Amino acid sequence: MRELVRTVRRYLTWGDYLVIVGVLVGALVTIPLLRETAQASGRWAIVRLDGQIVHQLSLAKDQEVTVVGPAGETVIQVQGGRVRVLRSPGAQEICMRQGWIHKPGEALICLPNHVTIEIPGDSGIDAISR
């Protein structure tokens, strides 16, 4: 093992070390971009009343909004990058029991009050190259 390390070190010039360190630094600097995009894909929740967009909520900001529909008030809460329905009229409370959503393609639907909350985008796989 020590033999191997010695051989490898003999193979590397100081310029090589410089390249290695440079690439590592470059990767570290660009990693924040990566984290940003992971959130960016699910950054918005679109709230619709009767199919018309009434709110576009940023999931990056904790907030509560109220939508007034035909059956009453639907209260939507955004917290920690997720969204849920806090209160909504209706006997079955289906949209409230769905809990939190955060992934693109997920949706909450409060049928009695004609309110839908949708996180746009899809999470499909792209292509394979070799």
Place this chain on the structure above:
Amino acid sequence: MTPYTRSTLPEAWLLARILFAALLALGIVVYVLEGFFPPLVPVPGAKLGLSNIVVLFAMLFLGYGSGILLAIARSILGSFLAGTLFSPGALLSLAGGLVSALVVAFSLKRLRPPLGLVGVSILGAIAHNVTQLVVAYFLFVQVAGLFYYLPFMLILGLISGLITGLIAVYLFERLGRELG
């Protein structure tokens, strides 16, 4: 670079052509065989790029032009044999191989020293990965999110370039001893 041409030293010229053909054959075989192995990391298409050792060798012993030509021919013929010719992946591989060869030729000529073969190899591998990202962006998916693969591509390039570079130094050193 090469001190001989077809007219000044026909034997050396012929030997160089034969060596080129043999290296190309070797490069294609390595390229295709490598594609058969399951990926070492869970990223589609990620591989070591062992055939770049052959390209590096051609650059050093036959000249930069030969090395670049070998890289192009290897990508086209290799994709042909692997059955992926005309697929998006083959185009990415060709573009990556070409730009990578140009970067390797440049760094061999201008940046060595201070760089050694390992550093050159790392630069080549990263050029290969980044080119694929850029080409994929312009030709297939115009999603800015694609560039967020950059850190992965840098790290993967670093690892594969390091490994192929070390193998190359070892091989060339052995070869130098054998040839005396």
